[in-house]
Amino acid sequence: MANMTYAQAVRKVIQEEMRRDDKVFVMGEDVEKLGGVFGTTRDLYKEFGTDRIRNTPISESAIVGAAVGAASAGMRPVAELMYWDFAFVAADQIFNQMCKTRYVFGGNAKLPIVLRSQQGTGRGNAATHSQSLETIFMHIPGVKVACPSTPAEAAGLLRTAIRDDNPVCFFEHKALYITKGEVPDDPEFMIPFGKADIKREGSDVTIVTNLLYVSRALEAAEELAKEGISAEVIDPRTLVPFDYDTVTESVKKTGRLVVVHEAHQNCGWGAQVIAEVSKRAFRYLDAAPIHLGAKPCPLPFNPGLEAAVIPSVKEIVDACKATMYR
Numbered sequence: 290m291a292n293m294t295y296a297q298a299v300r301k302v303i304q305e306e307m308r309r310d311d312k313v314f315v316m317g318e319d320v321e322k323l324g325g326v327f328g329t330t331r332d333l334y335k336e337f338g339t340d341r342i343r344n345t346p347i348s349e350s351a352i353v354g355a356a357v358g359a360a361s362a363g364m365r366p367v368a369e370l371m372y373w374d375f376a377f378v379a380a381d382q383i384f385n386q387m388c389k390t391r392y393v394f395g396g397n398a399k400l401p402i403v404l405r406s407q408q409g410t411g412r413g414n415a416a417t418h419s420q421s422l423e424t425i426f427m428h429i430p431g432v433k434v435a436c437p438s439t440p441a442e443a444a445g446l447l448r449t450a451i452r453d454d455n456p457v458c459f460f461e462h463k464a465l466y467i468t469k470g471e472v473p474d475d476p477e478f479m480i481p482f483g484k485a486d487i488k489r490e491g492s493d494v495t496i497v498t499n500l501l502y503v504s505r506a507l508e509a510a511e512e513l514a515k516e517g518i519s520a521e522v523i524d525p526r527t528l529v530p531f532d533y534d535t536v537t538e539s540v541k542k543t544g545r546l547v548v549v550h551e552a553h554q555n556c557g558w559g560a561q562v563i564a565e566v567s568k569r570a571f572r573y574l575d576a577a578p579i580h581l582g583a584k585p586c587p588l589p590f591n592p593g594l595e596a597a598v599i600p601s602v603k604e605i606v607d608a609c610k611a612t613m614y615r
Contacts, residue, residue, distance in 0.1 A: 290471040291474045293472055294440060294467055295439070295440045296329050298440040299443050299444075301444065302443075302451070303315060303329070303330065303367060303451075307337055312364050313364075313367065314342070314366055315333065315368075317344075317345055317368060318344070320342055326369060349375045350381070353368060353387060354379070356368040356402050356404070357390060360401050365402075365451065366402055369405055370406035373408040376404075388431035388432045391455065402457070403447070403450045404457070404459065405461060407462065407463040408422060408462060408463065409421055409462040409464060410551060410599055411462075411464035412463055412464070413590055413591075413592055415588065423436055423460050423499075423528055423558060424552050424557050424558040426458045427558055431456070432456045432458055433457045433527065433529050434457075434460065434527060434529040435482065436499045436500050436525075439470050440468065440471075441470055441471060441480075442526055443465075444478060446526060448479045449481065465501060483527055484535075485525045485532035485535040485536065488507060488522040489520065489522040491519035491520040493513075493518050493520065493545065494513075494519075494520050494547060494612055495520075495545060495547070496521065496522045496548075498550060499550060501551060502549055502600070503524045505549075507522055509602050512602065512606050516610075520609055523539060533562075533565050537569045545613065546563065546566060546579070547578070547581065547605065547609050548562050549580075552582055553583045554581065554582030555582075563580055579608040579611060579612060581605065583598050584597075584598045586598060
């Protein structure tokens with residue numbers, strides 16, 4: 290095991306996979322000498338050269354379009370966007386080409402693309418640089434969606450993504466890059482997609498959450514424990530595929546479900562989870578599930594206003610208590 294930051298775990302896996310397979314290469318804005326998002330590609334050009342660590346123009350549509358072409362020709366691009374907010378500029382390339390190419394060609398065309406970027410609040414990046422957009426990518430068939438919440442998950446899920454023959458959207462949270470944790474020092478360490486992780490076991494209420502909100506849900510669970518309420522915290526790790534079995538079994542045990550995410554509440558992925566789990570475990574529910582997400586307004590620049598828009602630890606605690614006493 291090695292202790293490292295989330296950002297270092299991302300860089301480590303990219304480096305190891307590029308050493309393992311010469312078809313893997315990185316492309317994106319400033320990924321060469323400036324080191325990409327939070328230094329996740331820093332100095333890799335010194336080992337692999339600028340053919341495999343490729344700076345691109347400031348054109349998200351060109352980045353994704355070139356990645357689709359390269360993957361179709363047998364390469365394995367890791368394409369970096371500076372922010373997930375900018376993916377809308379490449380919507381046609383992502384949703385109509387990247388997501389559909391393998392299907393359109395009857396499975397004969399492999400499309401091993403990892404499209405990765407940062408998202409989320411916590412740095413005052415305001416309305417067009419702070420959105421949590423993973424739900425939108427869940428809606429379009431043909432792409433897998435990974436959301437690591439720890440350095441070990443960043444490493445294990447990214448290696449799985451790079452080796453997958455299908456396109457993967459890899460969502461990293463900007464507030465997690467500096468967090469540290471133990472990462473297996475194993476160039477074959479992988480975490481399978483579609484397998485949730487129970488971060489904390491409990492018996493009274495199930496909390497399902499992802500990315501930054503895993504730590505906030507764990508904090509809420511600590512507060513609930515002081516009042517004698519035992520919360521089970523589940524991190525799905527991948528939203529496509531989603532491990533409904535683990536969540537369903539938890540709800541059968543606790544009888545209560547709270548889903549919380551930083552993405553906007555309206556049509557957020559939590560609504561899908563509640564719908565599916567309610568269908569599978571309806572007769573086990575002792576209270577109506579609760580869904581928490583960001584309030585319906587653009588994300589503010591002001592830190593106080595930003596905090597007011599996204600769910601707080603207190604709101605998570607109150608939601609769990611509400612399921613107990615309804």
